[in-house]
Amino acid sequence: MTSVGEIPASVCPPSRLLMGPGPSAIAPQVLTALAAPTVGHLDPYFLKVMDELQAMLRQTLCTQNRLTLAVSGTGSAGMETVVVNLIEPGDRMLVCVNGVFGGRMADVARRAGAEVTVIERPFGEVFDPAEILTAVQQTRPKVVGIVHAETSTGAHQPLEEIARICREHDALIAVDCVTSLGGVPVEVDQWGLDAVYSGTQKCLSCPPGLAPVTFSDRAVAAIDRRTRKVASWYLDMAMVKEYWSGSRAYHHTAPINMNYALHEALRLVLLEGLPARFARHQQNHLALKAGLEALGLKYAGVEGHRLPMLNAVFIPDGIEDAAVRGRLLTRFGIEIGGGLGPWKGKAWRIGLMGAASTPGNVLLFLASLELCLRQEGYRLSPGSGVAAAEEVYQASSAK
Ligand SMILES: *Cc1c(COP(=O)(O)O)cnc(C)c1O
Numbered sequence: 001m002t003s004v005g006e007i008p009a010s011v012c013p014p015s016r017l018l019m020g021p022g023p024s025a026i027a028p029q030v031l032t033a034l035a036a037p038t039v040g041h042l043d044p045y046f047l048k049v050m051d052e053l054q055a056m057l058r059q060t061l062c063t064q065n066r067l068t069l070a071v072s073g074t075g076s077a078g079m080e081t082v083v084v085n086l087i088e089p090g091d092r093m094l095v096c097v098n099g100v101f102g103g104r105m106a107d108v109a110r111r112a113g114a115e116v117t118v119i120e121r122p123f124g125e126v127f128d129p130a131e132i133l134t135a136v137q138q139t140r141p142k143v144v145g146i147v148h149a150e151t152s153t154g155a156h157q158p159l160e161e162i163a164r165i166c167r168e169h170d171a172l173i174a175v176d177c178v179t180s181l182g183g184v185p186v187e188v189d190q191w192g193l194d195a196v197y198s199g200t201q202k203c204l205s206c207p208p209g210l211a212p213v214t215f216s217d218r219a220v221a222a223i224d225r226r227t228r229k230v231a232s233w234y235l236d237m238a239m240v241k242e243y244w245s246g247s248r249a250y251h252h253t254a255p256i257n258m259n260y261a262l263h264e265a266l267r268l269v270l271l272e273g274l275p276a277r278f279a280r281h282q283q284n285h286l287a288l289k290a291g292l293e294a295l296g297l298k299y300a301g302v303e304g305h306r307l308p309m310l311n312a313v314f315i316p317d318g319i320e321d322a323a324v325r326g327r328l329l330t331r332f333g334i335e336i337g338g339g340l341g342p343w344k345g346k347a348w349r350i351g352l353m354g355a356a357s358t359p360g361n362v363l364l365f366l367a368s369l370e371l372c373l374r375q376e377g378y379r380l381s382p383g384s385g386v387a388a389a390e391e392v393y394q395a396s397s398a399k
Pocket of ligand 1: 208
């Protein structure tokens with residue numbers, strides 16, 4: 001694909017192993033779906049794809065919620081959708097911030113005109129229901145916003161108890177499940193979550209571009225009670241839902257091919273089965289963890305509250321962040337993430353999301369990281385990471 005005069009060559013991206021905080025590795029079937037012929041957004045074929053996609057989203061989110069669909073936009077558009085539809089200017093919102101994405105939700109809420117109260121936890125920690133109870137009693141919020149899987153830190157927030165507290169205090173709970181969906185259980189109905197958003201590019205292993213959202217009956221009732229129109233025309237659920245399940249009235253042109261891709265990605269999730277998928281994520285996390293610890297690296301965050309799909313580890317003293325990540329990428333084609341906020345330059349974020357969560361990737365990554373660390377003068381016992389990880393796999397297959 002050579003360039004002609006002023007015209008650039010066709011895109012011809014390198015093949016990377018995406019083991020960072022997203023986007024994650026994409027299954028070939030999903031890329032194939034993306035390349036299928038585009039039909040019209042009211043074509044009967046596409047309407048059938050949408051219906052099937054909605055049904056599969058409900059299964060993946062473990063919900064019967066009628067208002068369940070894929071917003072046109074990335075995970076952040078899902079965040080905006082939930083906030084702008086639930087919040088009217090002057091409404092009180094409590095936002096729990098223990099990383100970058102909680103901080104983003106507070107920003108979105110302020111822009112939507114909410115009177116925002118923030119409660120904070122240091123990077124890596126999770127919230128205790130008792131402190132949420134106190135904050136809810138003090139501030140009487142309409143909405144409580146919280147992140148299930150904080151991709152900036154690897155923290156896994158338990159939700160069930162917090163959702164109960166919200167319900168008992170007549171607050172709606174809005175949850176960021178961008179990274180958790182498809183990697184750990186997200187039980188929307190059983191836990192009583194009112195508004196949940198996700199993204200396609202993390203554990204669903206689909207390119208970035210759509211944001212699954214779901215709203216409980218309580219949340220829909222709150223939207224119906226609004227006295228003012230939603231500030232965002234594009235993300236107004238009252239109109240978007242008419243296209244997805246009502247009159248099919250034109251609102252905006254659905255990104256047709258992205259919906260094909262998500263349809264295929266969800267099919268793969270359900271074919272594997274949610275319990276098997278969660279077990280796979282957990283197993284590969286345990287193997288990676290054994291390997292990294294054998295190399296002398298320490299996990300960030302709190303034991304018992306770590307995500308399997310996002311492994312945050314501290315960079316050993318004397319090792320240069322950029323040199324190692326650069327070498328992983330250029331020499332081995334592996335992308336991992338750096339630290340954010342207070343962890344910038346101090347931590348690596350290694351993703352094992354969706355299709356990327358495999359024993360082969362874990363072992364390849366450990367071997368590659370070992371070589372990069374040795375290049376930096378780090379002392380380790382050669383092969384120890386791979387051996388420790390393999391031991392985890394052997395032990396589980398012997399069971
Ligand atoms: C990635 C991510 C987002 C934002 O999603 P984009 O697709 O980047 O817009 C929001 N919240 C969490 C927890 C994420 O990991």
